[in-house]
Amino acid sequence: MSGQAEGSKLHHLIALASEPSSERRRELLREVTDLFFTGEDGHGANEMVLFDDVLSTLAGEMEEAVRAELSQRMAQAPYAPRRLIADLAGDTFAVAQPVLENSPSLPESVQLHLAQTKGEDHLRALSRRQNVSALVTDAIVRRGDDETLGVLLANESAALSRESAETIVDRAQANPDLHEAVVDRQSLPLDLLNEMYFVVEARLRDRILEKNDGVDPEVLERALAAGRKQVQAKDGALPADYIEAETAVAAMKSRGLITPQTLAAMLRNRETTRFLVALAELADIDFGTARKILEKKELDALAIVCKAADFDRALFLTFAILILDKDADAMGRARQYGELYEALPKDSALRTIRFWRMRRQTGDVAAA
Numbered sequence: 001m002s003g004q005a006e007g008s009k010l011h012h013l014i015a016l017a018s019e020p021s022s023e024r025r026r027e028l029l030r031e032v033t034d035l036f037f038t039g040e041d042g043h044g045a046n047e048m049v050l051f052d053d054v055l056s057t058l059a060g061e062m063e064e065a066v067r068a069e070l071s072q073r074m075a076q077a078p079y080a081p082r083r084l085i086a087d088l089a090g091d092t093f094a095v096a097q098p099v100l101e102n103s104p105s106l107p108e109s110v111q112l113h114l115a116q117t118k119g120e121d122h123l124r125a126l127s128r129r130q131n132v133s134a135l136v137t138d139a140i141v142r143r144g145d146d147e148t149l150g151v152l153l154a155n156e157s158a159a160l161s162r163e164s165a166e167t168i169v170d171r172a173q174a175n176p177d178l179h180e181a182v183v184d185r186q187s188l189p190l191d192l193l194n195e196m197y198f199v200v201e202a203r204l205r206d207r208i209l210e211k212n213d214g215v216d217p218e219v220l221e222r223a224l225a226a227g228r229k230q231v232q233a234k235d236g237a238l239p240a241d242y243i244e245a246e247t248a249v250a251a252m253k254s255r256g257l258i259t260p261q262t263l264a265a266m267l268r269n270r271e272t273t274r275f276l277v278a279l280a281e282l283a284d285i286d287f288g289t290a291r292k293i294l295e296k297k298e299l300d301a302l303a304i305v306c307k308a309a310d311f312d313r314a315l316f317l318t319f320a321i322l323i324l325d326k327d328a329d330a331m332g333r334a335r336q337y338g339e340l341y342e343a344l345p346k347d348s349a350l351r352t353i354r355f356w357r358m359r360r361q362t363g364d365v366a367a368a
Contacts (some may be wrong), residue, residue, distance in 0.1 A: 085103055
């Protein structure tokens with residue numbers, strides 16, 4: 001159809017827009033929509049304004065099912081009328097979903113407004129779009145519930161700012177439903193990925209170690225440099241005897257008495273705080289990480305620490321049995337973790353523990 005003929009037909013249809021019959025107006029909406037999609041070479045600016053006015057006016061008077069049909073069609077248009085596409089995106093979810101998820105014509109400004117004002121269904125649909133901007137994802141992260149965050153994390157094409165990534169990791173640590181989505185996010189900063197280690201189950205810990213194992217040294221350095229500038233106080237108050245233990249360990253260190261065997265003796269004698277301070281010192285990790293390992297009996301994490309510190313397998317097994325203490329199957333579990341220790345590559349342990357050491361370093365800076 002020529003541009004002149006199309007324009008003539010459009011003006012004819014506009015003249016019919018005053019038709020009072022709702023059935024006729026519904027037919028008119030479909031006719032105008034069909035006409036819009038017959039323009040193989042696109043439409044001029046004036047025609048687009050006319051299409052926008054007519055389609056927006058007619059659609060606003062139609063029932064939800066008709067608007068939903070229109071939304072389905074307009075979601076595929078590379079250049080849709082601006083007011084119409086914004087109206088459809090802000091409509092009920094049944095109408096808005098196709099446009100929210102697929103329309104290449106939906107402006108970022110409209111996406112941002114909807115992310116700041118609409119409910120979870122709209123936020124999840126926006127989270128599924130290709131190439132969602134960081135500006136929009138920031139708004140989604142601020143307002144979305146955990147299910148919405150899971151949808152957003154699964155969309156690797158959605159840009160995620162550093163601030164939003166930190167917010168998601170903080171929320172995920174308290175919600176197991178988000179653990180897998182966070183660990184599987186390919187573009188998650190490595191230092192934040194490693195913050196998840198102590199809260200996820202064993203199979204997800206294995207994925208974290210696998211990712212660490214494949215990291216190029218230069219990428220690792222950049223990840224460490226981009227780490228949190230300040231460590232949050234998540235580990236609780238220090239034990240009452242911390243200062244005393246720290247003083248005693250410092251005195252032993254000055255005399256060269258802090259050895260792996262000394263640590264085993266402290267643990268055996270139930271000098272818990274001294275053991276933690278000494279372990280943190282010898283392995284160059286922060287006190288909070290050492291305490292998590294002991295209190296939660298994190299023997300796979302202990303294996304990483306011992307492997308990175310070059311402790312031998314026998315010493316690791318000694319620690320494991322003492323930490324398990326009265327566990328009915330202490331020997332069996334220690335044997336199992338001994339096999340884990342043997343299978344753990346030292347390079348992988350070193351890469352992982354460097355993230356834990358970063359917490360100590362940034363903590364020292366914050367305390368200085």
